[in-house]
Amino acid sequence: MALNPKNKGLEMKKILLVLSLLLPISMFAADKTNLTVKGSDTMVILAQRWAEIYMTARPDVTVSVTGGGSGVGIAALQNGTTDIANSSRPMKSSEREKLKQRYNSLGVEVKVAKDGLSVYLNDANPVQELSLDQLKGIYTGMITNWKALGGKDEKIIVYGRENSSGTYVYFKDNVLGGEDFAPLVQTLPGTAAVVNAVTKDVNGIGYGGAAYAKGIKYCLVKKDAKSTAYEPTEANVKSGDYPISRYLYMYLRARPTGELQKYVDWILSPEGQAVVAKVGYFPVR
Amino acid sequence: MKTCFRVAAAALVIGYALFTKSAIAADTNEEAIVALKGQIAGMEEQMLANQPVLDGLAKIKLTGYIQSQFQIADTDGAAGFSGGNFPAGNHQRFLIRRGRLKVNYVNNLTQYVLQFDVTQGGVAIKDAYLSYNFPWDKKAWTITAGGFDRPFGFEISYSSSNRESPERSRMYQVLFPGERDLGLKFDYAPDSGPMKFLRAKVGAFNGMGVTAVENDNNKDIIGRLGVALPFYDQNMALDAGVSMYMGKVRNGDKYQYAVEGTPKKWMVDSTSTNKNMYYDRNYMGFDAQFYADMPVIGGLSLRMEFISGDQPSLNGSNTFYIYTTPATGVSPLTTGVYQRKFSGYYVNYVQNIGLMDQFVLKYDSFDPNTDVEGDDIGLTNANVRVDNFTSADVQWTTLGFGWVHHMDGNVKLVIYYDMPTNENVSSTLLVGSLLPFKEDIKDNVLTVRMQYKF
Structure with missing residues (x-):
């Protein structure tokens, strides 16, 4: 039996309602306690040391660190598989453009150390x-x-x-x-x-x-x-x-909140910057 | 004494045995090290031999995406711009809306790009171009030749794989069908220095689209002059630009039409010299995009564009006039040029919600003939039509909203609802094609799309 237009409108509204109910309900993710850091091999030792010390002080938080290179870290930031991208070079405008397209954000740059290449x-x-x-x-x-x-x-x-x-x-x-x-x-x-x-x-x-x-x-x-x-x-x-000196950076998708913000704040604190000097790079603060 | 001799002899035998064993072990270790070094050297040699091959392969980039969707419309055979008209007697369908495969070979300053679109309709070429990045001025200048996106506005160059709404706005689909054209383009996009905010591109094109044959000696000039202003400290950005399209179409007949008189109608001019005359196809556009990071929720973008201009077209179609068959360039049309003035705009709002979700709201408007209102279309006098306008002169607005859920870095789900509204025409005596336009046509469309991109 053919539906008349009125019935078809009703049919579509029903489908729309069902699909709306299927939408993800976890719109606002709970504050994360597992932080992932990916990117610069130059910064791997530093990032691992930061993670170890931070996790000792905050056993409820896990910070996973992997290398792969700055480009790999930034790509992971773009596709959502890392919270922090470590980079030993500034982010390129083309990379910021990709973040802008996906997240409507230019990304947040944090200078965490200085290095003499x-x-x-x-x-x-x-x-x-x-x-x-x-x-x-x-x-x-x-x-x-x-x-x-x-x-x-x-x-x-x-x-x-x-x-x-x-x-x-x-x-x-x-x-x-x-x-x-x-x-x-x-x-x-x-x-x-x-x-x-x-x-x-x-x-x-x-x-x-x-x-x-x-x-x-x-x-x-x-x-x-x-x-x-x-x-x-x-x-x-x-x-x-x-x-040939340069900054070492952390990049985030957006302004950090919650545990991510606490971690970044700690890295920029005297305690975090002391780790920079201990590893062999130069503090920014 | 004898016992002492025996002990000494035994010690000597054991010592010799141990010495020999350690000597043999040392020899064995050294041999093993030499063998390993040989293996490593061999591997290094092999690696060095393979390196050029690997370097060559690394320059080839293969990307693509598939958009598979289910759509349901208000009525059977609903016409529209949400992926094309529904067939008669049908208001539900599955579609492969886009199936793209892009081959990109980048060799330092040069680039080769070939992109295909594979759908249920067959295989089509989308992009086929080469580009060269000039080494001077910090590689700010690029020349591109072949078939590629027209350098106009924002929405053309914003990839369908990134766009949050399933389709481009109606005005873009009418003014730039297929988005691409054959031609030559210069880009100026400095990455550093005092001009780093500037984005300029200009090119000359056939004006026929990427798969059609050129039918005249006029080349259409298309360009955009824009700025990209990042505010890093605030994590905000404002991009804006003005665009222009200066082209011409050639009349295949002696007839040309313009809106004149009271009541308004298409008035014909049949001077014989109108045949082969050129008519302006000129567009002017303004676009702006604003991006801001909303704490906790996620980034938002507000994008808008406005375009107006002159569109030489046909009586029953508001796409640009082509006096030849696009695929062959022969068989001139025996109908004249209808000169329309148009205007259109859209406003698009996207709100990221967390990492995986986006809410989309879009409103677009396209008036293909600004000289004519709905009341002018279908006028009658003593039960006889006094105008000669068609549905191609009717204004449309579309409100759309939807949700995008990114399942991972490759897959996203889009649920989007389009609500087009047409301008109502005047007469109560209309029959035929204008009859449905007496009121808003039931042509809302729900699209559920899955996309895989790599």
Whole structure:
């Protein structure tokens, strides 16, 4: 039997009502006690230390920390699989655009530490300092022998990070001036792997966070050939003398509330910032 | 003495045995290390050999989405813009509304994009373009060539996979069917520096859509000049822009029509030189989007657009006039150009509720012929029609509201209800196609859509 338009309207209203009842009723989620942190490998040690100390003081809260790179963390923030994205570079406008489309929010940036992006050399390498131009030459493949830099007549073995890494992006933008890395750069999954490779390779060179430099030496870096070269110490980073320093960030989807806010506040507190210094980075407060 | 000798001999034998064992163990360990080093070196070599292949593959990005939906309309055969007309005798249907697959190859400064749409209607090309990002000026400039979105307003370039309402507003569906066109475009979008708030794009296009054949030598100029103003400290943003479309269509006949007289009607001009004459297809638009983070609840967005202009079209259709068959570019029409002035707008409100849910409210209006009111359509005198307007001159408004639930990073459920309202025409003596427009047509549509996006 065919329905007349009036009955069809009634039929649709019934369906609409049923579907309305099926809508998720948990509109306002309860305050979370499980916080997830994902992103920068540079910040993994720092983030884990924060989580451990915080969970000791607050056993009712669980903070799960994973790495993967800044890009991975930001992607997880966009698709809702993490509460906090750690990033060793500022969020790109295209990444903010994705947050805007999905959450109607630009994302909230919190500067949690400062880092002197360090250049690692093997202890046995006689080279002590490099200028930004020389670093660019090494990583773009223009300089391939240590002899050209005052070292031994040996091939330079260049180690770097994969392109999901914030450190990779920062180095590319600020040292290579946006140019591409040479194909000979061996990409490794994490700063610890880069440090490990340089430790074992007399002719190796790598880059990464200051907190990872164990078993290798810091290369002093200067702005240009005529400038003084500086080590990535707290004083040099804070004064701006060290030419490749950067902030380390936490990104959130929206202004934090509840337990998330408490955690971020604690990280920025003297206690949280003391952890920054202990790990090897530099406090922002 | 003898016993001492025996003990010493035994100690010597044991010591030798232990020494030999440890020496053998050391040898074995060293051999194992050498073997492992060899294996690692081999793997490194293999990795280095495979790296270029992996790097090449990493440049290919495959993305896509499928929108599967069930719809129910007020009446059988309901016409509308919520996914197309319902067939006669039918008011419920399942549809694959969109089935997109996009191949994107990005190699440093260049990009290749090919996008298909696979639905129950077949396979169609949506995007086919290449772009080049100029290395100077911090890569702010990009040139794009091929078939791609027209650079006009906001709603065209806002992906259907992100849009909260199932369809674009009626004015966009009428003015820019298919959204895309064939042409060349320049984009200027600096990421840093004093001009970083500026967003400009302009291009030249056939004006026929992405699958139609060009039928004249005029190229349509389309562009948008906009700003993107982020307020990071407040977690708010305001984007706005003005757009223009400057195009022309060619008359396939000597007839041209304009609204004139009292009572109003289409008046014909049949000067022979009207044939092959060009008529302006000019649009002007303004769009604005506001975003704000509402504590505890979630972000909200308020988006609006207004477009007005001249639309050369047909008597029974308010889409732009094409004097040839779009697919072949031949068989000129033997009907003239009807010159309409139009205006339209929409306001769209989205409220995020927590992480997974969004509430949507949208209102849009499209008046395809601003020279004509509902009372002018279907006028009669002594039971005889005195006007010659059609349903293509009727104004429409649509109120829609809905709920979006994101099940995870890939899947979302959309429940949306569209309530179109047509302008009522005047006569009580109408018959035929204008008859339903005497009152509001029963054409509300409920859409329940599942989308998978990767």
